[in-house]
Ligand SMILES: *[C@@H]1O[C@H](CO)[C@@H](O)[C@H](O)[C@H]1NC(C)=O
């Protein structure tokens with residue numbers, strides 16, 4: 181596909197009424213931001229009752245910095261997650277749009293698997309983390325999504341679980357759009373769980389194993405995927421107008437990856453009748469303290485949204501009827 185030029189920067193699509201004195205120098209806030217993150221302060225004040233606690237002053241400074249930067253449009257790239265998204269593609273055309281744009285209009289499952297990997301794949305190899313939590317059923321029941329977007333799919337455990345749930349709940353046409361570069365992470369094949377994965381010329385065949393898992397789950401018509409990094413895939417979905425009512429963000433767990441993915445995913449949320457929902461895993465373990473939780477909490481503060489907790493997952497409902505993109 182032809183590489184299209186980037187659109188010129190447009191004002192951020194979220195509007196804020198808050199205006200903070202221009203005399204306050206953004207550089208001061210930026211220093212606060214760095215300090216707050218490097219010292220991990222942002223994670224210390226939140227637990228289940230996050231929204232009922234008052235954040236300490238230095239956290240307010242970070243939130244003000246981000247808000248001022250967004251609303252003034254002067255912050256350069258730091259909080260700029262791209263232009264206004266394209267006009268919404270109707271839900272029933274989303275699969276077709278992605279097949280056309282990513283796969284030249286041909287299902288990647290046609291003639292799958294290729295002979296050279298056929299005997300290297302397992303019939304089913306689904307391993308994930310927290311991919312069967314009750315949160316999935318709770319949210320799918322509530323939102324009844326036509327389109328689910330999953331950022332961070334790995335072997336497809338939670339995606340296939342969601343397909344199963346949509347079927348069980350009579351949502352016959354729901355598409356699950358999976359985003360993953362299918363590379364795992366550097367060194368993941370040393371992990372005890374994955375050391376048996378076959379490697380072909382340095383490629384661990386994660387994408388093919390994911391595809392095989394989808395075949396095994398009879399879900400090739402319910403799942404479509406974007407085999408790219410989350411940033412580039414989310415940016416394109418925005419540009420193409422591919423939105424979802426339920427978006428799971430579960431890719432990079434460091435603060436910067438999570439912050440970027442959450443902000444980009446937010447733009448793709450299309451509130452359904454029960455509201456749109458953004459959610460993700462790993463809000464509570466010690467390791468998450470360093471990244472995901474701080475990104476989620478900062479995001480919620482900046483947008484004045486409430487973080488709910490369901491098992492190990494964070495959940496943000498967008499129910500504001502005047503919510504606009
Ligand atoms: C979903 O499919 C089942 C079985 O084919 C059918 O009975 C049901 O009416 C369908 N539901 C919707 C909402 O289309």
Ligand SMILES: *[C@@H]1O[C@H](CO)[C@@H](O)[C@H](O)[C@H]1NC(C)=O
Pocket residue numbers: 396397398
């Ligand atoms: C997939 O379809 C086959 C054949 O109809 C069936 O035996 C199998 O149980 C199905 N698997 C799932 C996960 O639905």
Ligand SMILES: *[C@@H]1O[C@H](CO)[C@@H](O)[C@H](O)[C@H]1NC(C)=O
Pocket residue numbers: 198484
């Ligand atoms: C944030 O939300 C609370 C509760 O819904 C509301 O009272 C308050 O006015 C909101 N603040 C802003 C800046 O939107």
